Amino acid sequence: MANTYSALRLLREAMRGHKGWGQAWRSPKPKSEYDVLIIGAGGHGLATAYYLAKKHGVTRVAVIEKGWLGGGNTGRNTTAIRSNYYYPESAALYDFSVRLYEGLSRELNYNVMFSQRGMLVLSHSEPEMELAARTVNAMLINGTDAELVGPERVRELAPILNFRPDARFPIHGGVFQARGGTGRHDAVAWGYARAADALGVDIIQQCEVTNFLIEGGVCKGVETTHGTIRAGKVGAAVAGHSSVLAKLGGYKVPIHSYALQAFVSEPLKPVIDTVAFSPAYGAYFSQSDKGGLVIGGGLDRVPSYGQRGNLPMQENVIGGLVEFAPALAKVKLLRHWGGIVDVTPDSSPLIGPSGVDGIYLNCGWGTGGFKAIPAGGYLFAHLLATGSHHEISRPFDPDRFRTGFLIDEGAASGIAH
Amino acid sequence: MQRFPCPFCGLRDEREFHYAGELGKTRPATFTKVSDKEWRDYLYAYRNEKGAAEEVWVHLTCREMFVMCRDTVTMEVIETRALRKEVSS
Numbered sequence: 001m002a003n004t005y006s007a008l009r010l011l012r013e014a015m016r017g018h019k020g021w022g023q024a025w026r027s028p029k030p031k032s033e034y035d036v037l038i039i040g041a042g043g044h045g046l047a048t049a050y051y052l053a054k055k056h057g058v059t060r061v062a063v064i065e066k067g068w069l070g071g072g073n074t075g076r077n078t079t080a081i082r083s084n085y086y087y088p089e090s091a092a093l094y095d096f097s098v099r100l101y102e103g104l105s106r107e108l109n110y111n112v113m114f115s116q117r118g119m120l121v122l123s124h125s126e127p128e129m130e131l132a133a134r135t136v137n138a139m140l141i142n143g144t145d146a147e148l149v150g151p152e153r154v155r156e157l158a159p160i161l162n163f164r165p166d167a168r169f170p171i172h173g174g175v176f177q178a179r180g181g182t183g184r185h186d187a188v189a190w191g192y193a194r195a196a197d198a199l200g201v202d203i204i205q206q207c208e209v210t211n212f213l214i215e216g217g218v219c220k221g222v223e224t225t226h227g228t229i230r231a232g233k234v235g236a237a238v239a240g241h242s243s244v245l246a247k248l249g250g251y252k253v254p255i256h257s258y259a260l261q262a263f264v265s266e267p268l269k270p271v272i273d274t275v276a277f278s279p280a281y282g283a284y285f286s287q288s289d290k291g292g293l294v295i296g297g298g299l300d301r302v303p304s305y306g307q308r309g310n311l312p313m314q315e316n317v318i319g320g321l322v323e324f325a326p327a328l329a330k331v332k333l334l335r336h337w338g339g340i341v342d343v344t345p346d347s348s349p350l351i352g353p354s355g356v357d358g359i360y361l362n363c364g365w366g367t368g369g370f371k372a373i374p375a376g377g378y379l380f381a382h383l384l385a386t387g388s389h390h391e392i393s394r395p396f397d398p399d400r401f402r403t404g405f406l407i408d409e410g411a412a413s414g415i416a417h
Numbered sequence: 418m419q420r421f422p423c424p425f426c427g428l429r430d431e432r433e434f435h436y437a438g439e440l441g442k443t444r445p446a447t448f449t450k451v452s453d454k455e456w457r458d459y460l461y462a463y464r465n466e467k468g469a470a471e472e473v474w475v476h477l478t479c480r481e482m483f484v485m486c487r488d489t490v491t492m493e494v495i496e497t498r499a500l501r502k503e504v505s506s
């Protein structure tokens with residue numbers, strides 16, 4: 001990469017008044033034709049373009065984005081990264097992603113601030129502890145790191161939580177994944193964008209795909225607000241808008257779109273250095289390097305494309321948090337927002353052909369696809385470049401809804417996405 | 418909080434309602450062979466409309482199912498109507 005970032009470079013630019021950095025990526029005009037065209041410059045679309053160029057030498061690639069890159073769910077999420085899933089198929093997928101995250105800053109020459117501060121999922125009763133033991137066993141068998149922890153260890157990991165015996169949900173212990181943690185969401189989008197651009201990928205922002213170009217039943221490109229762009233293959237990675245594209249293309253997706261909300265507080269001194277999640281309280285939180293508490297919870301109750309949250313879920317999450325960590329009751333919120341997430345019936349993603357020749361899908365990540373960006377991009381690039389699945393993505397083919405081989409993580413890992 | 422109009426009880430708090438599914442799906446008739454594809458479409462293919470949508474909802478307090486037409490972007494309720502038909506005399 002011509003424009004490499006390093007400590008030496010930082011020193012040099014500092015002495016020159018930071019005037020020599022240059023742009024991180026170009027803003028090219030779309031060409032009339034590409035080998036592969038990706039719709040959606042979220043993390044998954046950008047990572048796909050990067051791995052197409054890097055791993056497969058496919059560089060005539062465009063990523064088409066209707067807004068700005070990383071402005072969808074990738075720039076709106078609470079950045080928890082983990083692989084504490086139950087089924088072997090999911091563990092293979094998400095742990096692959098965590099492993100890619102572990103080397104990502106170096107790979108992209110961009111600090112994505114992956115901080116392995118651990119992910120703690122609380123149990124609040126004896127039956128929940130039994131399920132936690134089952135989860136830990138499954139994770140260990142699947143080759144993921146996991147620790148079954150009791151209340152004393154929880155107290156060490158997150159002393160700010162509510163340990164009173166008369167708490168609404170007393171803490172009995174939980175599952176701790178030490179390799180989990182958080183990353184910087186924008187940096188993941190920006191890092192992949194910069195690295196893909198350097199390999200020749202055209203990232204075209206402020207350009208909406210308005211239709212597919214179908215000739216003889218085969219997709220040959222797309223119509224956009226900037227005109228027709230032809231392509232050998234089209235990959236759609238548009239999260240909550242997957243059904244809108246499906247309608248245009250004439251294929252079907254098993255997706256409901258919901259708003260998912262998040263909150264950030266005013267900056268505080270460090271109060272927690274892990275990600276703490278209580279399914280019972282319906283809330284989780286971590287603390288950013290700036291000191292803000294990053295708070296999240298469950299989906300809104302009503303399917304929606306309104307990119308903002310509704311009040312019942314706000315009450316749930318904040319009410320839950322205040323009982324989960326009562327010391328935070330007086331903390332003020334700074335910002336609050338929503339993103340439209342793509343929820344599948346089994347809470348697992350869709351990677352595979354759409355049913356229309358030439359159109360491929362990478363979507364259905366729902367409330368948990370930030371952690372999966374490196375793997376999603378890697379596997380989708382493999383599919384687009386070779387025309388067939390990587391072993392890890394095969395079980396996630398949309399055809400599972402015909403065969404019945406669902407990967408029901410919603411039920412198995414008790415994650416309500 | 419938003420309020421939804423139950424055709425039987427009138428305007429009530431949104432938390433009393435549950436989204437049941439999209440309107441207009443007919444369960445495949447099982448006296449003939451139903452293909453996996455037909456089951457998939459019936460069980461898992463959703464229109465997931467952006468904008469005007471027609472859905473089946475339950476008012477949990479009176480337990481009635483009814484049709485709600487609403488805008489999934491603005492959240493405006495366009496119309497609600499009962500699912501049951503009047504018995505003609």
Ligand SMILES: Cc1cc2nc3c(=O)[nH]c(=O)nc-3n(C[C@H](O)[C@H](O)[C@H](O)COP(=O)(O)OP(=O)(O)OC[C@H]3O[C@@H](n4cnc5c(N)ncnc54)[C@H](O)[C@@H]3O)c2cc1C
Nearest residue numbers: 040042043044066072073074077078080209339369370371
């Ligand atoms: C509040 C919230 C909290 C979350 N917390 C977590 C978390 O802690 N951990 C985790 O792993 N995941 C989390 N997620 C989920 C995660 O953010 C998503 O699964 C992930 O970012 C999806 O990435 P993506 O690239 O598929 O989609 P996006 O980042 O949404 O990108 C899709 C892009 O497609 C573009 N697009 C759509 N239609 C068109 C069109 N017609 N033409 C051109 N462009 C189009 C959009 O503008 C958008 O930029 C959270 C999500 C939300 C909303």
Ligand SMILES: [Zn+2]
Nearest residue numbers: 423426476479
């Ligand atoms: Zn009613």
